[in-house]
Amino acid sequence: MAYAGSFDHLFKVLLIGDAGVGKSSLLLRFTDDSFEEHMASTIGVDFKVKTVVVGGKTAKLTIWDTAGQERFRTLTSSYYRGCHGIILVFDVNERETFNHLQQWLEELDMYATVQNAAKLLVGNKIDLQQREVTVEEATAFARKQAMMYVEVSAKTRAGVRQAFEEVVQKILDTPDLLAAASGETSSGIGLAKQEGDTGLCSYC
């Protein structure tokens, strides 16, 4: 229950994107290194915590998943509050999910309270080989929106870790975001320092 391990930053990262693009799989692959072929919509998982070390800094990530709740837009918009990083996921084999990215970005604009939250575009399911969206296209879109683009497969594990580290790096590179993070979680950091000696590490 208590804060485990010591960390330099506590970041809130949100996974968004159309239903079925593999947000939950991505999350589970990253946090638990597991993959379920036939996953139902996420049930029971509110968020997962994972500590990563990027550039010598330890960042504790709370990663939030909104899978299956897309229908209740107004309610899920409260997830955006205080978000430092946004991972925007689409399925490279389904053009529709790529076409909806603009809407997701608008939503983000409207609801995110932390200005300039670090954004990362992730094309998932590259293992399926039924591509409808090319790398070039996705890269161009990402560049236009000042985002990085990464291709991953939650199934084969390809690129997953890199994707999350990319987000952390981007947050670390943005002074405003760091300020927001420390401002919000000062107590957490204080606590971490106090309990740091317990030697528990949540990074697994």
Add this chain to the structure above:
Amino acid sequence: MTMSVLQEILATEATYVSDLRVLCEIRARLSAHLTPDSITAIFANVQTLLGVNEELLFGLRGKAEANGSTITAAHVAQAFTALAPFLRSYAEFCTKGSTSQELLRALRKMDPAVEEAVCEVEQTTGQPMGSWLIKPVQRLCKYPLLLKTLLQETPQSGPDYAPLRHAFDAIQNAVTGVNDRVRAAEEREGLLLLAEALGRKDLMVPHRTLLLSVNVAKFAENHEPSGKGLGQEVGRLISMSRSTHKALLWLCNDTLLLGRIRGAAFTLVEKTAIANTSLKAIDLSQDCPEYLRLPSMGEEPEDEKEEEAYNHSFTASEPLFDDTVVRLTCEGGTHYLLCLERNEATKLLHAFADAREKVTEQMQVRAKGALGALQELYTNSSCTPRAAEGGEQPLSAARKMEALRELKAAREDRKGRGEESTDQLHTARTDCTAASSTDVRKRSSSFEMLRRRLSAAAVAAANVMLSPRRGSLDNGQLAGMYDSQERRARTPSLGNTDISAGTFGVRHGSPSEHGATSPSLETPMQSVGQSSGYETPTKSMLDRLDRHVTPPKPAAFDLPPPQQQGVLRDLIQAAERNGDFYLEPLLAAIARRTGVPTPEAAGAHPDDEQDVEELAPSDSETEY
């Protein structure tokens, strides 16, 4: 697998209820440091939620224990069906949720004691306050998912499926309802803030919500919207200073507001109803002056020929700036040019198109309802023999549909609308003259036809009057139509104001006209109508029909049922909104008879009985 979902529902509910208890404890602990108002603003009705979910958990667990500690799908269905109506209480919590975290953050900064208390809470609970406060929102969104998964794993032929399906639908609806209510609350909140910032409390009207606010980099009035000077005006706009011509555009569900920003204050520049407003992006590749264009060739021209080509490419190239210029045409006829950031412009244009579509839809529904009411008035009043008479049946539903179809056809031909209604009125009038020469009861087919035409004429006329986008042409046609009627009705005065007064002509008429003898043509029917309470259409009725679309005979007019009153109220509102003077007398008459108050009617004519008397078909009007 189903078992695991059932277990998950139970286990996660238990966790959630204990989380809610923690949240209530946190609330109690912090209440020592915060004002009761702040506590309510942050924690909303979390105690109510605890009560609701304890009940659910008890339902699930109690059933499980009674069942030898296995929980079944049937129990889940039962518990959730019972829960559904209570989920409404989540709306309050979720609405507060949008501001609670910001408020808490501000309070922590302001008061070290609060900061200390919150830190302590976060340390003991191991989670930041934000996570605690969002738990109810998350849990609420999970219920439909949990039930859906359970439903998918339940055989459709089994006994559990139907109740589970019912529970799922109920929960899904409840959560959607909460979602909608929270959105509505947010939109209202936005409008309230806006009205306060503008110092215009009158902007707050029920049903109006703020949909979107958009930054306008610069704006200027567009003096020659159609002329050749557009390019120059665009150029002037682009070269304006951003600091002095900044504005905000607020899109409400019925209105568009343009406000100028001066320092930290806003002033309302324009307020225009969406139905009568247009918003169009200007094609800058056409209308952008040359000096604002980006040269597309990098190299300087070397000889004349190249220079020509260079100049050509110069004019055809892209504009130098990335913004979008939008023309706003307000209902008052004022045009503005707005310079918007491209994404903002796209957002605005989409949202505006949606809002406008909705407004038009609502108008149509409203007009249809109002027309339906008018028709009903006809059916219930003069044109229908009283059922007690054992004569003809009231206008059947099929006939009403037919009349509505006629109305639709009339509506489709928007251009010729005014003429058409005049035409229909004329036909109806001719029919009536023919019909009234004999006892219409003996000519039922003619009667039916006449009645239909009457209805159609009424709705067509009302359609003209109610149309939200009625142009001046229609107005003119209508005025012309009334003019001719007025002349025949011996009202000497012409013109709009007089027409309005003329509609009250019956009332203003001298008392002696009232008791005047009916022309012989009318007498048989009139006497039948008076003696039996059933009235056939008469010329006098038609006269008033095409002048005011007034329900002809009060004696035969039954007070409408409540829903009909509602429609009438719509009619009245529509007329008020359009400032429709043609409708005024009609509305006043309806209001007096139905008890639906209108501002004009309330107190304006205290002598109801007399009014009704005067509005009764007076024989004096029958001369034609």
